[in-house]
Amino acid sequence: MPLGYTLDFSVVLDALPALLWGCAGTIGLALAGMALALVIGIGGVVLRGSKHRPLRSLVIVFVELIRNTPFLVQIFFLFFALPNIGLVLNPTVTAIIALGVNGGAYAIEIIRGGVQSIDKGQVEAGLALGLHKGQVFRMIVLKPALRAIYPSLTGQFIMLTLTSSICSAIAAYELTSVAQRIESETFRSFEVYFTITLMYLAISWLLMTGFSVFSRRYFLYPTR
Amino acid sequence: MQDTSVMRPTVPAAPAGDPLIVMEAVNKWYGTYHALRDVNLSVGRGEKIVLCGPSGSGKSTLIRCINQLETIKSGSITVDGTRLDDSSRSVDAVRSEVGMVFQSFNLFPHMTVLQNCTLAPMRVRGIAAAQAEATARRYLERVRIAEHAHKYPAQLSGGQQQRVAIARALCMEPKVMLFDEPTSALDPEMVKEVLDTMVGLARDGMTMVCVTHEMGFARQVADRVIFMAEGEILEQADPETFFRSPRHPRARSFLGEILAHH
Ligand SMILES: Nc1ncnc2c1ncn2[C@@H]1O[C@H](COP(=O)(O)OP(=O)(O)OP(=O)(O)O)[C@@H](O)[C@H]1O
Ligand SMILES: [Mg+2]
Numbered sequence: 001m002p003l004g005y006t007l008d009f010s011v012v013l014d015a016l017p018a019l020l021w022g023c024a025g026t027i028g029l030a031l032a033g034m035a036l037a038l039v040i041g042i043g044g045v046v047l048r049g050s051k052h053r054p055l056r057s058l059v060i061v062f063v064e065l066i067r068n069t070p071f072l073v074q075i076f077f078l079f080f081a082l083p084n085i086g087l088v089l090n091p092t093v094t095a096i097i098a099l100g101v102n103g104g105a106y107a108i109e110i111i112r113g114g115v116q117s118i119d120k121g122q123v124e125a126g127l128a129l130g131l132h133k134g135q136v137f138r139m140i141v142l143k144p145a146l147r148a149i150y151p152s153l154t155g156q157f158i159m160l161t162l163t164s165s166i167c168s169a170i171a172a173y174e175l176t177s178v179a180q181r182i183e184s185e186t187f188r189s190f191e192v193y194f195t196i197t198l199m200y201l202a203i204s205w206l207l208m209t210g211f212s213v214f215s216r217r218y219f220l221y222p223t224r
Numbered sequence: 225m226q227d228t229s230v231m232r233p234t235v236p237a238a239p240a241g242d243p244l245i246v247m248e249a250v251n252k253w254y255g256t257y258h259a260l261r262d263v264n265l266s267v268g269r270g271e272k273i274v275l276c277g278p279s280g281s282g283k284s285t286l287i288r289c290i291n292q293l294e295t296i297k298s299g300s301i302t303v304d305g306t307r308l309d310d311s312s313r314s315v316d317a318v319r320s321e322v323g324m325v326f327q328s329f330n331l332f333p334h335m336t337v338l339q340n341c342t343l344a345p346m347r348v349r350g351i352a353a354a355q356a357e358a359t360a361r362r363y364l365e366r367v368r369i370a371e372h373a374h375k376y377p378a379q380l381s382g383g384q385q386q387r388v389a390i391a392r393a394l395c396m397e398p399k400v401m402l403f404d405e406p407t408s409a410l411d412p413e414m415v416k417e418v419l420d421t422m423v424g425l426a427r428d429g430m431t432m433v434c435v436t437h438e439m440g441f442a443r444q445v446a447d448r449v450i451f452m453a454e455g456e457i458l459e460q461a462d463p464e465t466f467f468r469s470p471r472h473p474r475a476r477s478f479l480g481e482i483l484a485h486h
Contacts, residue, residue, distance in 0.1 A: 119328070119330070125332070125389075126332075129319070130316060130349075131347060221334045222379060223378055
């Protein structure tokens with residue numbers, strides 16, 4: 001901090017409503033992104049186990065592509081490149097898609113690990129009872145598989161939430177872009193970024209609490 | 225459905241009447257490993273068969289071919305008149321008529337005992353929940369575990385879990401029950417409760433194919449004991465004859481080992 005700089009949190013106080021709306025924006029982006037990531041993750045695992053080789057390859061290529069390129073580039077691609085082929089999306093929708101697609105690629109690998117951890121006797125028991133492969137996956141494999149990888153998956157979802165700050169690059173409505181605007185109007189960078197750091201911390205904490213409440217309700221059954 | 229062109233098998237001690245399961249010249253390969261060699265077997269309605277033999281002899285493979293958990297390379301299998309092929313129709317038809325009990329129970333951990341028992345009747349047979357529950361409670365009663373209907377598998381002992389697994393299979397009202405070493409994973413004190421359940425089932429006239437080394441059980445309920453080694457059926461006879469005077473040297477040495485362990 002330069003000599004003679006005096007902290008003045010009054011600007012933050014004035015901007016508090018805007019910052020809190022930013023928090024809401026971030027939480028909204030994150031939850032929508034997680035939902036999409038979960039759908040892509042589960043769908044990807046199903047396709048990854050398909051008997052059709054092209055489908056399996058498609059998933060592998062998708063996962064490799066997303067996990068080996070920067071998120072910022074992915075979101076720029078969606079935002080600036082897609083309009084060239086006639087697909088114009090607003091920043092928030094773009095952000096949700098980018099977060100969902102990015103998180104989905106990681107979720108595929110995580111959920112696949114969970115599915116592989118399920119004893120194949122479970123699948124055989126389901127098949128032997130006359131259930132189809134799809135039913136076995138949905139009704140027998142999925143829940144215990146999600147339970148097995150729940151900590152990794154929710155950890156990934158926290159990452160996704162923090163990554164949403166990068167969506168400020170396309171001016172999606174979320175906490176970091178709100179902070180950037182306030183900072184550019186007041187030049188109080190330290191106060192503003194210090195405050196949103198705490199806010200991100202609070203958001204993460206809130207989500208983790210939510211995840212653990214959900215897990216206590218959804219994974220009721222005892223193991224061993 | 226009814227396939228009348230099936231040839232009567234020429235198996236010794238084949239039961240009289242219209243058989244429920246007919247395996248003819250079945251060959252199964254795992255890659256380059258020849259797991260079943262020209263297996264011929266016919267199981268009559270109501271018949272109880274005990275399948276035994278050394279580890280790796282193909283006992284599990286044989287019964288898993290019956291409900292198409294494994295596919296065969298050549299030969300034919302007919303279950304209740306349905307000739308098994310790769311079509312989903314034959315797979316569906318057979319699996320809903322054939323119950324299976326596994327060595328490791330394989331109860332679904334996230335479902336209660338009752339849910340384990342109602343899942344397939346509701347989802348496969350399309351039976352309404354209330355009726356599926358009534359049926360489930362009846363079979364749970366029969367394996368004497370009805371009071372645990374609301375519990376989860378992890379809250380039960382091994383013997384209790386295996387009895388639930390038997391009830392779960394029975395809820396589909398199958399025509400035949402396959403057992404793959406149902407007592408091998410159990411602590412000794414729990415073996416009896418499961419065997420008693422199986423004996424009861426046999427008394428009620430269920431058709432059963434049991435892979436087991438429980439010789440007492442074989443003596444008590446089996447109509448026929450089948451001895452396998454290296455993917456082949458080497459000997460089959462009624463239990464008294466088989467245990468008293470096994471003809472094949474491999475059967476003799478196998479029985480010697482079994483007795484030494486008991
Ligand atoms: N999925 C598989 N892939 C490759 N080989 C297999 C497979 N399943 C079984 N085998 C082999 O086939 C042979 C027969 O196996 P199977 O499980 O039918 O024997 P088993 O008589 O049931 O033995 P056990 O008493 O140990 O259960 C064994 O040599 C086994 O290694
Ligand atoms: Mg076996």
